[in-house]
Amino acid sequence: MSEAIDAFLAMLAAERGAAANTMAAYRRDLEAADELLGDLAGADRAALAGLGNAWSTLAPASVARKASALRQFYGFLVDEGLRKDDPSPALPRPATRRPLPKILSHAEIEALFSRAEREAEGENPPAVRLLTLLELLYGSGLRATELVSLPLAAVPRDAPFLTVVGKGGQQRMVPVSGRAKQALGRWLAVREANTKFLFPSRGNHLSRIRLYQLLKGLAGRAGIDPAKVSPHVLRHAFATHLLEGGADLRVLQTLLGHADIATTQIYTHVDAARLVALVNERHPLAERRRGG
Incomplete structure (x- = not known):
């Protein structure tokens, strides 16, 4: 079994x-299924259908992830001639609803930048670094790992x-705004020299955990609930605000480094939800309901 995996x-x-x-x-999911079935590579449809009971206590998203791993595994076995049939249609297919990403309002983004800019006025290296990190997260939509x-x-x-260099080692080009380029110039002038990383720390690069801590600290000082702010939330804000401004979904897919356009389409739901809320709040009939 381990050879097939x-x-x-x-x-x-x-x-x-x-x-x-x-x-x-993938390995964890496949090996766990092999333990449940005894012979994952040779399991039939009835055996796979029984996994629904074994997975009954799991969240729908976890079941969907495990089933996806198994479907791809059996597809591989068939393609390689290791099986003649594909039993994966018998796997459970839980109904999942992808949660809408958290986003920050334009006012909250402005508050974050205002605070970061004030703190960086004295060219203090940590403050200039934080401003640069913020500019690249919100201005270029980078993932936390990509940035640090x-x-x-x-x-x-x-x-x-x-x-x-994004997920799977895939390279992409992302734009750098004029603001971000200015921040980068300020940071390069004060950063530690003789290191290959843009954001060095103790002989390596800044960690994702430290990036989270820095952003949450900034949020608190800017009067924003720190629980609302993270690198990924800023990435979501970048995407949502670009879409609001008329950006094309395919362009957004390229900028975010999504392999599948379906991943990018979640932002159309965010924008739609914003429009519905706007209608409910501002439509004349809404005013009549409140008056009544």
């Missing part, structure tokens, strides 16, 4: 460029773009 994971790495964390998650691990070589010289 190893072969499947090797295919994910070679053909799809799957990241180490992704492959570790940026090499110095990724900083643009003439072209207004950053070269970013």
